[in-house]
Amino acid sequence: MSEEILMNITPMESRVALVENGVLQEIYVERARSRGIVGNIYKGKVVRVLPGMQAAFVDIGLERAAFIHASEIAPRQEKNSEDTQERPIYELVHEGQSLVVQVTKDPLGTKGARLTTHISIPARYLVHMPKNNHVGISLRIEDVEERERLRQLVESCLEGQSESPSEYSADPGGFILRTAAEGIGDAEVRADILFLRRLWDTIEENIKDSKAPATVYEDLPLHLRTMRDLVNPNIEKIRIDSRETFEKVSKFVKKLVPEIDGRVEYYPGERPIFDLFGVEDEINKALSRKVQLKSGGYLILDQTEAMTTIDVNTGAFVGHRNLEETIFKTNLEAAVAIARQLRLRNLGGIIIIDFIDMEDSEHQRQVQRAFEKAMEQDHAKTNFTGVSELGLVEMTRKRTRESLENVLCESCPTCEGRGTLKTAETVCYEIFREILRAVRAYDGDSYMVLASEAVIDRLLDEESNNVADLEEFIQKPIRFQVEPIYTQEQFDVVLV
Known part of the structure; x- marks a missing residue:
């Protein structure tokens, strides 16, 4: 599997895209005014x-x-x-x-x-835990011999502190070996330990000199965090469209990730880098509620505060053999698409997936296996609780930052996040009731209704007979005025 990292950098906003086999899988956005604070x-x-x-x-x-x-x-x-x-x-x-x-x-x-x-402080290969003496290893390093080799490597480096007291503090703390540590040698481990211990000593000095509340350590900016956390041997190219950022990343890479030094490129093209690789279009698609599948089926994703629900539908896909086979193929395609959407949209918390009901138990197992395999590429921690009695796949995905929708969007001021509007017919009947209330409360010669064009059009057309009946009932004339800035649900009844 080939991977590329694309960086679009501006003074106001930094964006990083992870592309696998030509398809956008993850997007990270950091704005100068609202930088994330995880790790601080x-x-x-x-x-x-x-x-x-x-x-x-x-x-x-x-x-x-x-x-x-x-x-x-x-x-x-x-x-x-x-x-x-x-x-x-x-x-x-x-x-x-x-x-x-x-x-x-x-x-x-x-x-x-x-x-x-x-407290935990990450470096390229190790995570330092100053208040712990444990040495742990990422579960993604599965080879037993490699895990034991790495453990002994760290322990031998820590034992060396007594022979080189100037390099280490009296209490070395604990360390966790990250997935990127697989295959590294003694020099890399020693360099990381030395860097982390010096960094923690600096942080401790800041703690002593600061008065609460105060920031004593800020994590790296997005472009450098990317090099620390996302870079792996599968990364073929890292393309950056900012000369200044390219130079900063190059220095960082030479010091901490020299094995990929030749893969970092400056992109000077006139066409925006995200447009060139189709990332901009994919971001816009990721903000849509509906995701179209190649077969003709589709997904519906709904984010709520409590959970995210995903519904799978066959749509226009009719298959070639029978209904069960059609459903099975749609669910298999949906399993891969859902795994990508969870990463791309950065959806977290409780996630409920409603695959199309399958009668064949083997088909159910295959779809679940396909979904779990597709989720193996996810950097976030996930947990599957299996299939519920209602046939729903229940899972959780660790959420440490806002979803893509929450970063880029805000609730619609017209519907206030409901996603629906009252119909013009409904608003007309509300206006009639408001006029009746006004008649009982106030004495006026006539009434003026201010509303949106759609509502006024309906009042003068489909509801004209009802308006005439109302005027006869209240014995007062009713006039209408279009207010262009009003939404469909807004209206006012004014005494004139």
């Missing part, structure tokens, strides 16, 4: 403790207070405690207390950021 470390101040929720609100200097659960708080002066979540929150923190925390989830909608005191 803050010295915060506890502003409210909630015993009933086993949680606390922490002021970290943002517009909304952030949220931390008791299970995410490491007890003071106790390392690797396993019973934190069983202890009452008021034993762990108190109002006014300073707390060093890290953001694990960006503010989403009306919710504040999610925090933890279990």
Whole structure:
């Protein structure tokens, strides 16, 4: 599988696209005014403790207070405690207390950021956990011998600290080997450990010198995070349309990812890079509720605050053999398409998928296997709970940042996010009721109705007989005026 990374950089906004075999799979957007804060470390101040929720609100200097659960708080002066979540929150923190925390989830909608005191700092191959002494390995490295080799490599490097005390702090902390660490040698591990320990020493100094609330460490900008987190041996090209960013990325790559140095390219073309590779069109399609399948079937995706639902339909696909075969093929195609849409739209939380009902149990198993295999490429952590009694596939996908729709869109001011409008007929009848209320409450010579063109047209056409009957009933004339700026649901009844 060939992969490419495309970077579209402007002073206001950075966008990164991950393209696999010519098809857009993931899109990352970071705006200068609203950079994501996942990974940032803050010295915060506890502003409210909630015993009933086993949680606390922490002021970290943002517009909304952030949220931390008791299970995410490491007890003071106790390392690797396993019973934190069983202890009452008021034993762990108190109002006014300073707390060093890290953001694990960006503010989403009306919710504040999610925090933890279990600090972790990523580098190219290792993740450093200053308050832990554990050495772990990514589960995506499946080879048993390789896992053992890497574990021994890290442990031997850590043992070397006593022989080179100038290179390491007294307490080395814990480390997790990332998926990218597969196949690396002693030099890479030592370089990462040294970098992470020096970085943590700097952060500790910032913590001592800062007064809460304060930022003590900010994660890398999007273009450098991409090089740290997304680059793997399958990446063939990294194309960047900004000369300045290209130079920054090149320096970063030479220092930390030298094996892909020759794959970073500056794109100087006049045509926008996202237009050239069809990314812009795919982004616009990813904002649509409906996703067309090549066979003629389609998906309907609905995002709500509680969950995301995905419905599979055969649409125009009629198949060639029988109904069961048609349904099976549609579901197989949908399984791959859904996996891509989850990554592309960055949908998280609870996800319910309603595949078309299949009578053959073997077909059900094959569709589920195809879906799970397609999800293996996903960088986000996913969990499948199987098929429910109603035949729905239930799953969760870890959400650490806003979905693509939430980043690029806002609720429609006309329908206020409902996705539907009252019909012109409905609004006409509301106007009739409002006129009757006005007649009972006020005494006027006549009444003026201000409304949208569609509503006024209906009042003067299909509803003209009803208007005449109403005028006769109230013994007052009713006049109408189109207001171009009114939405279909807006209207006013005025005494004149």
